[in-house]
Each structure stands twice: as C-alpha cells, then as structure tokens.
Amino acid sequence: MKYRAHLSAVLAAALLAAGCASTTTGSVASGGSARSQLLLVSPEQVMQQSLQYYDQQNTKARAQGKLVTSGAEWNRVNTVMQRLVPHVATFRPDAARWPWQLVLIDEDTVNAHVMAGGKITFYTGIIRKLRLTDDEIAAIMGHEMAHALREHTREKISQSAAGDMAIAIGGALLGVGEGAQQLAGLGKQLALDMPFSRHMESEADLYGLELAARGGYDPRAAITLWQKMAQQGGGGGPSFLSTHPNSGDRMAALQNAMPRVLPLYEQARARR
Ligand SMILES: [Zn+2]
Structure with missing residues (x-):
C-alpha cells in the first residue's frame, strides 16, 4: 500500500x-492573485454535461408546475443577475458573452446553485424564509457566479x-x-x-463579494446573509449549507476583504 x-x-x-x-x-x-488550478477535462465537456443536467432539472420542475421563469419574484432575482453580469469581464472577458440564465424553482428548500457556463438556480425558499434583501440576493448571486467563473x-x-x-x-x-x-x-x-471544497467556497465568497460591490450592491450584506443562514435552524439547517460548507473563518475572511471592496461599491453607487 x-x-x-x-x-x-x-x-x-x-x-x-x-x-x-x-x-x-x-x-x-x-488580494489580486489567482490560484493555479488542475484542469484536465475540457470546458466544453463540462458545460455540455451541466447543460444536460440543467435541462433535466428544469423539465422536471416544469412538469411539477414549480418552474418560475417570469413574474415579480423572478424579475427581482434576474435584475440582480443582469446587473452583475457586465462585471464578470473584470475576471475573464469571455464570460461576459456566456448565456447566463436564471431559473427559480418554487420549493421550500433554502438553496441556490450554479452549473458550469452560468446556469443559475434559486429556490423560492431561500428568498422567502431568509427574507432576503436585494443586497443579500446579490451576495448569493455573486457567490454562485464566482463558482462558474472560476470553473470550480x-x-x-x-x-x-x-x-x-x-x-x-x-x-x-x-x-x-x-x-x-x-x-x-x-x-x-x-x-x-459533491460539494465544492472549502478553498473553492472561500474563493467564491471573495470573488462574489467583489462582483456584488461592482454591481452596486452593498457587500456588507454577505455578512448578514451568513448570519441569517446560521440562524435558520430545524432539519439540520438550510440545505444551502450542505452544498456550501461553512468554514469557521468565513466571516473573518469576508470582514477582512471589506475595506478592499467597499470603495468599489461606493464608486458603483456614484455612477448610478
Ligand atoms: Zn459555494
């Protein structure tokens, strides 16, 4: 052995x-540097696989009458996504041309996820149960978009x-x-x-924080979001936490990055 x-x-x-x-x-x-990644499979393979999975998920949700692709709640989340998309070019220019897409699934589950190529799913449960503000939606959106950008x-x-x-x-x-x-x-x-590694989670937090700030959303909402997430008890807590393992130093890392992203938020607000 x-x-x-x-x-x-x-x-x-x-x-x-x-x-x-x-x-x-x-x-x-x-802090400006990007971690080197092991990338053995082609991005096309992964995107193809993800797209198939996304289609399956959406077909099933549609058959159950749970797929939301319009209306006030979908518009609210989609507006956040559309405001963040132009800023992905900061990290990689090609991603600004990706077919970013949002679906909302009308289920109680406190969750959201992303698949390769920018296919984002939110569940109504996370918005309603955590009473998310737009800034908090942007914190989740930025985090999910970051997973896609970093090709986790x-x-x-x-x-x-x-x-x-x-x-x-x-x-x-x-x-x-x-x-x-x-x-x-x-x-x-x-x-x-499989959930992403803690390292990937930390990366998604930081890139997401910056995306939200550049989109004009208050990055401090990432802190209140994770506080709300932690307070959401019952049944082992929100399912978001099972796919997004919470590292003990998550809050500290977010706080630590705040001075670097707050100026970006102020600039974005000034431009509005
Ligand atoms: Zn994550």
Missing part, C-alpha cells in the same frame, strides 16, 4: 504539472479524474487493477453532486 500511495502521489504531481492554469485573473477582494466544477471533475487515474495506473502496475473502472465512473457522478 505504501508503494501504491507513493506512485499515486508521483502521478498526481505529474498530472498537476501538466494541467495547471488559472481560469480567471485575480480578484481585488482576495471543471476543477472538481479534474481532481476526481486525476485521483481515478492515479489509482487505476498505480493499481495496474502493482497487479491490483480491479475496480478501477467503477472508480472512474463514480468520480464522474460525484463531480456534480
């Missing part, structure tokens, strides 16, 4: 060296694929390759359902 673990580590290192890049330029909120799903799939390959190749070399195929298949499934 020791040799296998060692071989896996060597392979993983080789893969890391081969597929590392950054999907965006750095954010002001995070692609990175997650790449990490999973790298692990599978290391196990498969390491196993084959040592004559213990059985089960490698199943592992490879499992990796793909996990990629869509």
Whole structure:
C-alpha cells in the first residue's frame, strides 16, 4: 500500500504539472492573485454535461408546475443577475458573452446553485424564509457566479479524474487493477453532486463579494446573509449549507476583504 500511495502521489504531481492554469485573473477582494488550478477535462465537456443536467432539472420542475421563469419574484432575482453580469469581464472577458440564465424553482428548500457556463438556480425558499434583501440576493448571486467563473466544477471533475487515474495506473502496475473502472465512473457522478471544497467556497465568497460591490450592491450584506443562514435552524439547517460548507473563518475572511471592496461599491453607487 505504501508503494501504491507513493506512485499515486508521483502521478498526481505529474498530472498537476501538466494541467495547471488559472481560469480567471485575480480578484481585488482576495488580494489580486489567482490560484493555479488542475484542469484536465475540457470546458466544453463540462458545460455540455451541466447543460444536460440543467435541462433535466428544469423539465422536471416544469412538469411539477414549480418552474418560475417570469413574474415579480423572478424579475427581482434576474435584475440582480443582469446587473452583475457586465462585471464578470473584470475576471475573464469571455464570460461576459456566456448565456447566463436564471431559473427559480418554487420549493421550500433554502438553496441556490450554479452549473458550469452560468446556469443559475434559486429556490423560492431561500428568498422567502431568509427574507432576503436585494443586497443579500446579490451576495448569493455573486457567490454562485464566482463558482462558474472560476470553473470550480471543471476543477472538481479534474481532481476526481486525476485521483481515478492515479489509482487505476498505480493499481495496474502493482497487479491490483480491479475496480478501477467503477472508480472512474463514480468520480464522474460525484463531480456534480459533491460539494465544492472549502478553498473553492472561500474563493467564491471573495470573488462574489467583489462582483456584488461592482454591481452596486452593498457587500456588507454577505455578512448578514451568513448570519441569517446560521440562524435558520430545524432539519439540520438550510440545505444551502450542505452544498456550501461553512468554514469557521468565513466571516473573518469576508470582514477582512471589506475595506478592499467597499470603495468599489461606493464608486458603483456614484455612477448610478
Ligand atoms: Zn459555494
């Protein structure tokens, strides 16, 4: 096992060296630099897969009469998204041309998520139960858009694929390759359902904070949002927290970034 673990580590290192890049330029909120990412699969593959999943989700919701694509509540959230979209170019110019899309699903669940390429889902539960202000909606929207901009799903799939390959190749070399195929298949499934890493969450917080501020939304709402989220008890808390693991230092990191993003907010307000 020791040799296998060692071989896996060597392979993983080789893969890391081969597929590392950054999907965006750095954010002001995070201090300007962008973390290097493992990107083994193509963005097209990931977007295709995400689009399929989005279509399935929306078809199901429509059949249940829960898909909201117009009306006052949808307009409110969509207005926030439309105000943030022009500012994605700050991080990567190509994303300004992505077909960003919002659907609202009329369910009690306190959740929101994004799929690769800017396919955003909000549930009415998160808006109503947390009594979100527009600024707080912008905090969630910015956070979700940031996951897409940083291509966290692609990175997650790449990490999973790298692990599978290391196990498969390491196993084959040592004559213990059985089960490698199943592992490879499992990796793909996990990629869509697995929560993002804490590191990705922190990144999404900071890039999202900056997006909201640039769009003219008060970035301090990110603090009240997470406070509301923490207060929402019952049934193990909001499902948003299960897909968005809360790190203990989340609040501290947001507070720490505030002096860097507040000037952007003031500038955006002055231009309005
Ligand atoms: Zn997140």
